[in-house]
Amino acid sequence: xxxxxxxxxxxxxxxxxxxxxxxxxxxxxxxxxxxxxxxxxxxxxxxxxxxxxxxxxxxxxxxxxxxxxxxxxxxxxxxxxxxxxxxxxxxxxxxxxxxxxxxxxxxxxxxxxxxxxxxxxxxxxxxxxxxxxxxxxxxxxxxxxxxxxxxxxxxxxxxxxxxxxxxxxxxxxxxxxxxxxxxxxxxxxxxxxxxxxxxxxxxxxxxxxxxxxxx
Numbered sequence: 358x359x360x361x362x363x364x365x366x367x368x369x370x371x372x373x374x375x376x377x378x379x380x381x382x383x384x385x386x387x388x389x390x391x392x393x394x395x396x397x398x399x400x401x402x403x404x405x406x407x408x409x410x411x412x413x414x415x416x417x418x419x420x421x422x423x424x425x426x427x428x429x430x431x432x433x434x435x436x437x438x439x440x441x442x443x444x445x446x447x448x449x450x451x452x453x454x455x456x457x458x459x460x461x462x463x464x465x466x467x468x469x470x471x472x473x474x475x476x477x478x479x480x481x482x483x484x485x486x487x488x489x490x491x492x493x494x495x496x497x498x499x500x501x502x503x504x505x506x507x508x509x510x511x512x513x514x515x516x517x518x519x520x521x522x523x524x525x526x527x528x529x530x531x532x533x534x535x536x537x538x539x540x541x542x543x544x545x546x547x548x549x550x551x552x553x554x555x556x557x558x559x560x561x562x563x564x565x566x567x568x569x570x571x572x
Contacts, residue, residue, distance in 0.1 A: 360450035360523040366440035367403035375483035386440035392516035395467040415472040415559040420446040421506035454536040461527040466515025473559035505539040
């Protein structure tokens, strides 16, 4: 079986002492039955509460692989359900770490493009603890494991549902993978200039590179 969508997940805002400085979050994602419209600003029925670090055209959809959730099941010693990492699309059969920035996927009726990386934040750590997982040094642990998932921009809006095929329809000729980009923005900042070969580089990545070069 080829690459596919195992779950389409959306979340609504909630508040609590664990939600950080913004005071609310929609990181709790639940699977949706039936088709969901994927738009340039995100999925119908989903919410983004912290627009400084989430959402926007380069972070419209977050994908995380079931294979990587299974990896974390082993590391954490308990089941990790689809949507637990706040992803909109739980995928199967595709190595997201090896996906290239600018790679395009046909998912259901939507056309999406791999745009940028997700880094762990305090709300993510608090959410893991709230759900009963060991959140000790969670941000460092998430970074060290090097399985960031992929933020996607939406080139063509369309409906997506569980079971839809995920077809890679374009791969750029550079070698900038999600894993390389993740290392560049987290532990190996010297790699950041290598990202400049990417056409339509996400604005957050371009800002990081510009800041580093100025320094």
